[in-house]
Amino acid sequence: MKTFRYILPAVLALALGACGIGGGETDDSTTTVSGKVTGEITFQTWNLKGGYADYFNGLVTAFQGANPGTTVKWIDQPPEGYQDKLSADAAAGSLPDVVDIGPEAAFTLATAGMLLDLSKTDPGAQAGYLPKAWEANHFPSLGGTYAYPWYLNTGPSFFNKALLQRCGVATDALPATFDALFAAGTTMAAKCKSDATIVGRLPAIETFGAYGVPLMDAQGTKFTFNDAKGVALVNHYRDLYQAGGMTEETLNKLQTGELDAFKAGRVAWLPGSSYTLKDLKATAPAVAATVAIAPQITNDKPNMYIESLAVNAKSKNTATAVAFAKFATDKANQLAFSQQAAIFPSATGALDDPYFTKDDGTPEAKLRVESAKAVSEAIVYWPAAFSSKSVDYLREQIALAVLGKKDAQAALDETVKYADGNLPK
């Protein structure tokens, strides 16, 4: 009995300790999908319930109607902390069957074998999507494709004409290249100093892509944006900062901060999306009244962003999950969704719909048609392997370079080293 009194707590402690250990590393990502489309699946979206609940309820009803015996449980997550929610689900092994996901998160989950590899389970699906969109979820270093492309977004440049004029920049020919942008920024700095600037945040990885910097090698095993062109881009920002064309506050701004500063009339250039005009009209009508829309600033192809639908490799109803992901991303459903939301479809042929080719004369239609043209040639510059931690590291290193506390080459070298270190071994 005496021994037992010591054994009991020890066993309890060991049992508790064991809770955190283990977890098999079985790879279900390449399992061939077969079986009947039936049973219940969960479908998770990101911040779409607010404006599009009717669309998604209709989508779910239509799928269930076409596939008797299926139940789709739709879950929408709030905008804040989506990555944290995915992290918690992934760590707990409770990832939804079909997940709305960006390439960067998909890359991380695919590396851990949590997503279905479509290049093996559904190789024929590729034909149904725009090549650039399909490529965005193809990860060379893993050798597979891990999500069905869903909606795309790109957009032109938005300029605050009143602000440009007040600060001495002619608005008859708005900046279309990075060189013109930095020249306009320097002009503004000379006249307005930090009261009004042209740029509202530091360059992100996709800015380097649009500037013409090669971001990664073809095998996806090494980052390469620390070349001379990348250094030149950082030096442009440093020069602009030193000329007074950027505030120190700007060095710490995220995308939302840039948008807020544009809406407040303190920043003259905003790389926008097809949704931006509607948003400006609703939340910053004074700025919307003076806004001019110009082509996206790029030295190469325009940049675009993509959201996709990935299928959990450990789904209990994989066939149903795959069927639903394909249903939600097919041409008809993508077209229907894009007519409700200011986004662009990734399904083959959907951009040929008159909705994206006919300009009815309204500013919204003009913006939509122009952006749709850009989508057809745009590239998802942000490499999926460039993690959100690397995004933060890049911003910090560029800030130090712009402040003059670090050489631009050293800042980029360190970021490349850091980002390479985060690649799967």
Add this chain to the structure above:
Amino acid sequence: MTVRQTHDRWWAPWLFLAPALAVVVTFILFPFANTLALSATDATLLRPGHFVGADNFVRLWQDDRFRTAMTNSLLYLVCVVPVLVTAPLVLAALVNGSTRVLGLLRTAYYLPVVMSSVIVGLIWTNLLDSRGLVNQVLDWLGAINEPVPFLSDRWLTLFSAMLVTVWTGLGYYMVIYLAAMANVDPALYDAAAVDGAGPIRQFLHVTVPGVRATSALIGLFSSVSAFRVFGEVYVLTGGTGGTGGQDITVTMLIQQEGTGLQAETGYAGAISVVMFVVLGLLLAGQLWFQRRGEAR
């Protein structure tokens, strides 16, 4: 009940202790042991990882961000703790009394304590922003030509965060001092007054020695919370750790490395272990000084 019967019920104390033990084991001992184990692995959120020995600690030594975080956290401690040990005592002495006005002042000073650190951070963000109230007042007074970069300059951001910590901590420690001051024998004040001591002398020679043990305790508490600062810096820097990450603290670094899909739980565990050791040494040092002082 015989002695024999009592011995037979050996499990009775365990039964009473079980709920508390379960909480301690689940939420303190197991996470602690798990963190220790993790710190010697290259585990990520999605991968259990392998044993890597002291690699994480070697990496820490070479990590600029860790050095910055450690510098900021230590600076925070050095600047904030002396203020939080002394200022609340002065404040407590000033508001110690039974009038309604003093009661109102005590409530006012305590109010920031019950506010969430995020709300406090947002209030101060709006005050200290380049277009915030403080800069506008300074501009209106003609004291500045350019806004003071309270939230973008490395050191000003850190000192702004310290100001917020002190502002919120004042009321909390003031209440502790008020309780301690209630235990100081009133006869000592009477005797000091008879000897001709005014309010300042009474404070220095009666109140301060009377609450010395409490001051030591507050020193310990505020040291731990200052070194573990998170909320104030996080909110004032918008979660980025300041321009170029120069205002990051150790706790923020743990949060950045240990959360998200790309979380490196092994590395974050190593930072936590170092933080634990530093805090342990700090507290041991303080206790040693305190005991040495008492022995004298």
